[in-house]
Amino acid sequence: MASKTAEDVLFPGIDVRVERVSDSSGGLVVEAASTGRPGRCPDCRKQAQRVHSSYQRTLYERPLVFRRVVVRLRVRRYFCDRRSCSRRTFVEQVGGLTERHRRSSVGLTGWLRSIAVELGVRPAARLCRRLRLAAGRTLLTQP
Ligand SMILES: [Zn+2]
Numbered sequence: 001m002a003s004k005t006a007e008d009v010l011f012p013g014i015d016v017r018v019e020r021v022s023d024s025s026g027g028l029v030v031e032a033a034s035t036g037r038p039g040r041c042p043d044c045r046k047q048a049q050r051v052h053s054s055y056q057r058t059l060y061e062r063p064l065v066f067r068r069v070v071v072r073l074r075v076r077r078y079f080c081d082r083r084s085c086s087r088r089t090f091v092e093q094v095g096g097l098t099e100r101h102r103r104s105s106v107g108l109t110g111w112l113r114s115i116a117v118e119l120g121v122r123p124a125a126r127l128c129r130r131l132r133l134a135a136g137r138t139l140l141t142q143p
Helices: 006-010 106-119 121-131 137-141
Strands: 016-024 027-034 051-064 067-079 089-091
Touching: 006 016, 027 051, 051 106, 106 121
Parallel strands: 027 067
Antiparallel strands: 016 027, 051 067, 067 089
16 A cells, blocks of 8 residues: 555645654644645635745644644735736635634535534533533534
């Protein structure tokens, strides 16, 4: 059987490169970088061509073997070069992993929503605390 890369195991089908996994007292910290094609402007949908800068985002991911997982993900900010667009720059989103303004991964968000739908918000919040899932009440109540 072919050996799998860290990307295959942690982020199957997602455009990221895993640079480092470390074990801290708070859980596992996965440092990764986005490797996908340039993103599209969220306003005018034009595909970007110029990178403005990059920065590290912190994302809460689903736990792994009973450890909390935090992803420190390097993402790129792009210029929108369409003159008629009022947006100057935007941050890329990584398909299957990030959403705008959200601090939990797409996968964790899906879990939390399912738990909230099944249990209701307050029991869901208690269960998430017990399971050590990073879940604010706002997240559990958002549609
Ligand atoms: Zn634009």
